[in-house]
Amino acid sequence: MSSYSEDDAFEAASIPLSQRAMAARPMPYLDGLNPAQREAVEKLDGPVLMLAGAGTGKTKALTTRIAHLLVSGTAQPNEILAVTFTNKAAREMKNRVSKLMQMPLEGMPWLGTFHAIGVKLLRRHAEMVGLKSNFTILDTDDQIRLLKQLLAAANIDDKRWPARMLSGIIDNWKNRALTPENVPVADSSAFDGKAVDLYAQYQRRMLELNACDFGDLLLHIVTIFQKNPDVLAQYQRWFKYILVDEYQDTNVAQYMWLRLLAGGHKNICCVGDDDQSIYGWRGAEVGNILRFEKDFPGAHVVRLEQNYRSTEHILGAASGVIAANAGRLGKTLFTEAKGGEKVRLIGHWDGEEEARWIGEEAESMQMGTRGLDPMSLDDMAILVRASHQMRSFEDRFLTIGLPYRVIGGPRFYERMEIRDAMAYFRLAVSPTDDLAFERIVNTPKRGLGDKAQQKIQTMARSNGVSLLEGARLVVETKGIGGKGGAELAKLVDGLTRWAAMIRDPQTSHIEAAEIILDDSGYTTHWQNDKTPEAPGRLENLKELVKALEQFENLQGFLEHVSLIMDNESEAEEPKISIMTLHAAKGLEFPAVFLPGWEDGLFPSQRSMDESGLKGLEEERRLAYVGITRAEAICTISFAANRRVYGQWQSAMPSRFIDELPEDHVDVLTPPGLYGGGYGAAGMTGSTLHEEAASANVYNSPGWKRLQSRSGQRGMSQPAEAKNMTIDMTATSSFTAGDRIFHGKFGYGTVMGIEGDKLDIEFDKAGSKKVVAKFVVAADMADDVPF
DNA sequence: CCGAGATGTCGGTCG
DNA sequence: GACATCTCGG
Numbered sequence A: 001m002s003s004y005s006e007d008d009a010f011e012a013a014s015i016p017l018s019q020r021a022m023a024a025r026p027m028p029y030l031d032g033l034n035p036a037q038r039e040a041v042e043k044l045d046g047p048v049l050m051l052a053g054a055g056t057g058k059t060k061a062l063t064t065r066i067a068h069l070l071v072s073g074t075a076q077p078n079e080i081l082a083v084t085f086t087n088k089a090a091r092e093m094k095n096r097v098s099k100l101m102q103m104p105l106e107g108m109p110w111l112g113t114f115h116a117i118g119v120k121l122l123r124r125h126a127e128m129v130g131l132k133s134n135f136t137i138l139d140t141d142d143q144i145r146l147l148k149q150l151l152a153a154a155n156i157d158d159k160r161w162p163a164r165m166l167s168g169i170i171d172n173w174k175n176r177a178l179t180p181e182n183v184p185v186a187d188s189s190a191f192d193g194k195a196v197d198l199y200a201q202y203q204r205r206m207l208e209l210n211a212c213d214f215g216d217l218l219l220h221i222v223t224i225f226q227k228n229p230d231v232l233a234q235y236q237r238w239f240k241y242i243l244v245d246e247y248q249d250t251n252v253a254q255y256m257w258l259r260l261l262a263g264g265h266k267n268i269c270c271v272g273d274d275d276q277s278i279y280g281w282r283g284a285e286v287g288n289i290l291r292f293e294k295d296f297p298g299a300h301v302v303r304l305e306q307n308y309r310s311t312e313h314i315l316g317a318a319s320g321v322i323a324a325n326a327g328r329l330g331k332t333l334f335t336e337a338k339g340g341e342k343v344r345l346i347g348h349w350d351g352e353e354e355a356r357w358i359g360e361e362a363e364s365m366q367m368g369t370r371g372l373d374p375m376s377l378d379d380m381a382i383l384v385r386a387s388h389q390m391r392s393f394e395d396r397f398l399t400i401g402l403p404y405r406v407i408g409g410p411r412f413y414e415r416m417e418i419r420d421a422m423a424y425f426r427l428a429v430s431p432t433d434d435l436a437f438e439r440i441v442n443t444p445k446r447g448l449g450d451k452a453q454q455k456i457q458t459m460a461r462s463n464g465v466s467l468l469e470g471a472r473l474v475v476e477t478k479g480i481g482g483k484g485g486a487e488l489a490k491l492v493d494g495l496t497r498w499a500a501m502i503r504d505p506q507t508s509h510i511e512a513a514e515i516i517l518d519d520s521g522y523t524t525h526w527q528n529d530k531t532p533e534a535p536g537r538l539e540n541l542k543e544l545v546k547a548l549e550q551f552e553n554l555q556g557f558l559e560h561v562s563l564i565m566d567n568e569s570e571a572e573e574p575k576i577s578i579m580t581l582h583a584a585k586g587l588e589f590p591a592v593f594l595p596g597w598e599d600g601l602f603p604s605q606r607s608m609d610e611s612g613l614k615g616l617e618e619e620r621r622l623a624y625v626g627i628t629r630a631e632a633i634c635t636i637s638f639a640a641n642r643r644v645y646g647q648w649q650s651a652m653p654s655r656f657i658d659e660l661p662e663d664h665v666d667v668l669t670p671p672g673l674y675g676g677g678y679g680a681a682g683m684t685g686s687t688l689h690e691e692a693a694s695a696n697v698y699n700s701p702g703w704k705r706l707q708s709r710s711g712q713r714g715m716s717q718p719a720e721a722k723n724m725t726i727d728m729t730a731t732s733s734f735t736a737g738d739r740i741f742h743g744k745f746g747y748g749t750v751m752g753i754e755g756d757k758l759d760i761e762f763d764k765a766g767s768k769k770v771v772a773k774f775v776v777a778a779d780m781a782d783d784v785p786f
Numbered sequence B: 001c002c003g004a005g006a007t008g009t010c011g012g013t014c015g
Numbered sequence C: 001g002a003c004a005t006c007t008c009g010g
Helices: A019-024 A035-042 A058-071 A087-101 A114-129 A140-153 A163-175 A195-208 A214-227 A229-238 A252-262 A286-290 A312-322 A351-367 A387-400 A416-429 A434-440 A450-463 A467-476 A482-503 A509-519 A522-528 A534-550 A554-561 A605-628 A677-682 A687-694 A701-708 A718-730 A778-783
Strands: A048-052 A080-084 A111-113 A241-244 A268-272 A300-304 A343-350 A380-384 A404-406 A576-580 A589-594 A630-644 A647-650 A665-667 A739-742 A746-754 A757-762 A766-771 A775-777
Touching: A035 A058, A035 A300, A048 A058, A058 A080, A058 A087, A058 A241, A058 A268, A080 A087, A080 A114, A087 A111, A111 A114, A114 A214, A114 A229, A114 A252, A140 A163, A140 A195, A140 A434, A163 A195, A163 A214, A163 A252, A214 A229, A214 A252, A229 A252, A241 A252, A252 A268, A312 A343, A312 A605, A312 A630, A343 A351, A351 A380, A351 A387, A351 A589, A351 A630, A380 A387, A387 A404, A387 A576, A416 A434, A416 A482, A416 A509, A416 A522, A416 A534, A416 A554, A434 A467, A450 A467, A450 A482, A467 A482, A482 A509, A509 A522, A509 A534, A509 A554, A522 A534, A534 A554, A589 A605, A605 A630
Parallel strands: A048 A268, A048 A300, A080 A111, A080 A241, A241 A268, A343 A630, A343 A665, A380 A576, A380 A589, A404 A576, A589 A630
Antiparallel strands: A630 A647, A739 A746, A739 A775, A746 A757, A757 A766
16 A cells, blocks of 8 residues: 555544544444434444435435444545545535534545546556546537547547537447447447447547547546456445445446455445336446345345435325336335325416416515515425426516526536636646647637648648647647737747746636736637626626636646536525435435426436337436425426417327326316416317316316316417417328428428338428428418428 | 528426 | 537638
8 A cells, every 4th residue: 555655545533532442432423313224334344335315314324324334433534435426425425514513624535426536546546548647638619629630530420420429429339438449340330330440540539639538537547456466456446335326227337346446345235226227228237236134145125215304295295107117126205294285287288377376476475475585586496307397487487587597507617618717737747738729720720620620630740740830830830820819829838838837836727817817818809798687797807817826737727627516506596406416315305396298398208219118217216306305395386378389289298297196186276367377289089188187186176177277278379370280180190192381391291100100202402301390281381380 | 710690499407 | 599610702
C-alpha cells in the first residue's frame, strides 16, 4: 500500500477520536430505528441485501450503518466504499452521516458517485490503459463532435447513420462492459456493419487525445482490475466495507466493478427496490438485484416495509398498481398512518383544461380549502411522463401568475455559453486540447469557416502536432489570408499570452478567467447579441467566474467541474415544482399531481414497442414511483384529447387507472364550468365513447355523472372536434390504391400498409412511410384545417 | 462566410 | 409546436 501513501485516501483515519473511546461510546442513533432497520444496520459482516420500499427510511438505515461502522470501530472512514448514482445522493449521505456522528466528516474519501470514484481510481492507474493521469473527461457534446469526424472520415452518410445513434450504441456497449474486442458479432450490423470498427477507432482517438468519456470511467477500471490481479487485490484488501445505494439501477459494468471489489472481504451491502427500477433504457439491469442472493451466497436479506411517508390510501393505490408486475422480489408495505384522503382521479376534455384545473387546484390548496390546512407551493409537485408535457403547465401558470420551477432542464454546465467559456479555459490550460480548439476557433465568429479549419487540420496532421500548433504554423506561413488570417493570428497570440498568464502567480486565476473572456471577444459577442436570452447568458458567465473562487486555480476547477453538473438554485419564494417522473425518484411532496395518464403517453407507446412486456412493467414501476412520492394528497388525471407535435390526438385513459384499487380512489366530478370534461369523447356517438367507458371499472355516482355529461361540451374547441373526427376515420381505414392527402406532402396514392403506417407514393414528394392518422382521404382534403 | 428560409426530428437522464 | 440542422442566395 505504500506506493499510494501520497494520497490521503489510504492514510490513517482522520477522525480524531481514538478507536477505544468510540467503542465505549453509547450508540443513541440506534434507538430511533425499527426492528428491520436495526437489523440492516447491525448486520455488518457478509453480504447484505436491503430491500427498501418507497419511503421506508432507506437513507436513514444506510447512513446509520456507516455511522455504526465508524463508531463501533469496525472500519476506518477511508476503508469504507460507499457509492451512489447522483451527486445529490452522495452529498446527502455525507451530511447525514456527519450529523449522526455529530462532527464534520472529512475523512470519507470513498463516498461518492460511481463516476467520481471511477475518476479517482483511473487517475492513479491511467497508464495501465494508455492514458496519462491528467486525462480530460469529454462531455456529450465533445463526444458527438468526435464521432461526426470519424463518420465523415469513414465516408458514412450521417443522415442514415447519425452520430447520436452511434454514441448511443457505444454507450450501450460500455454499459455492458464491452470493449471493442468483446462486442458480440450479433450486435454489429448497424452502420453498415462498421459500428464495432468505429467504436475501436473512437477509443483509439480518445487515447490520442488523452481523454475519456463517462462510460470509460467505469469500463477502464474494470479492464484494469481484470488485467492486473495484484492491483485488484490491493483494493479488495483495502475496502473492508462496501455500500451501494439504488442497487436496482446498476448496469453490467457497475455490477462487475462491484463484484470485483467485493471479492475480498465480501462485506457488501446493497440497498435497493426492484419496484423502483426505472432506468432499464439506460442500461440498468433489474436482474442485478433479483440475482443478489445467487451472486453472494449466504447473503442476508432485510426487508424494510414500514412506510413513513404516505397515507394508507396512497400506499394502497401504489401497491395495487405494482402488484400487476410479475417477477418481483415482493414486499408488503404498510403504514401506521390510517385515514387520509383517497387518491383522487379526474378526467378532462383536453390537456389545456387539465392544466387549468391543476392550476386552480394548486391555488385552492395554497389557500386551504376543503377544511385542509393551507399548503405552501413548495409542498406541491406535478410529475409528468415526458418533458413535452411540461409546456402546457408553464403556459397556464404564466398566465395566472402561479410561481413554478422546472426541475431538470439544461443544467448550468451544459449551457452553450458555459461550455464555450470552459473550452477557452481548457485550451489555455492545456494547449493540446483539440476538441476545445475546434469548439472555439470560430466562436465568436472570426471568419474561419470549414475551409479555413480544414487547412488548420491538414497542417496539424501533416506535422503531427496539436490543432493550436497547426494554427500557429498556418499563421506563420500565411496560409489563410484576409480577415480570417488576421483573426486567427490574434487568437493564437492570445492563447499564448493567456497560458503564460495562468502560470504567472502574480495574476489570480479569477482575473485570468475574466481577461480571457474579454480578450477573446467572447464577452463582447454576447453583449452585441440582441436575442432575449443574451443578458441571461452574460449573467451565467459572471456566475461561472464567481464559481472559480472556490478553487485554487483553473486546473483544479476544470478537474472538478466535469463531474459536478448540478446547479443548486437558492431558495426563493415558494414555487410549485414541475418535473419528470424520473427526476422525481427519491423526492417526496405532501401533494402530488400526476397528469397525462393516457394509454400511449403513459404507459409510453415507444417503451412498449421497443421492449414489450418488459417495457410495460418498467412503465408500471414508474407509475408506482409517481404515486409513492405523495405524502398526503395524490391526484391522477387524464385528458381525452391532447396536442402532440401540433396535431390533435385522442386517447383512452391509461390502463394503470384500471389497476388502481377502487377502495383507495375517489373519482372527482369535473368542475362543470368547462362543460363535461372527459365524457366529451362521446360527442359524435363514435366508438371512442364506448371504448373509453369500458376502459374503467368505476361505478361511483361521481363517475357516472362524469360519463353522462357527454355531449354537453362547450363550444370552445371546434377545431379539435373536427380533427378528431378526421383522425378516427383515418385510422386504418385505407387500402392500397386509395388516393390520399397529407398536410405536408400533398396528394398521393397508398401503396401498402404496415401496422399503423402507410407506404405512400406522393405525387410530388416521392415515396414515404407516413403514420395513417396524418393522412386523410383525398376527397376530404378540403375539410382539413392544415 | 453568413443569414434566411426550408426541412427534418421529436424518451426518460446521471455522470 | 420548437429546435437543430441543411440549403441556397447574396
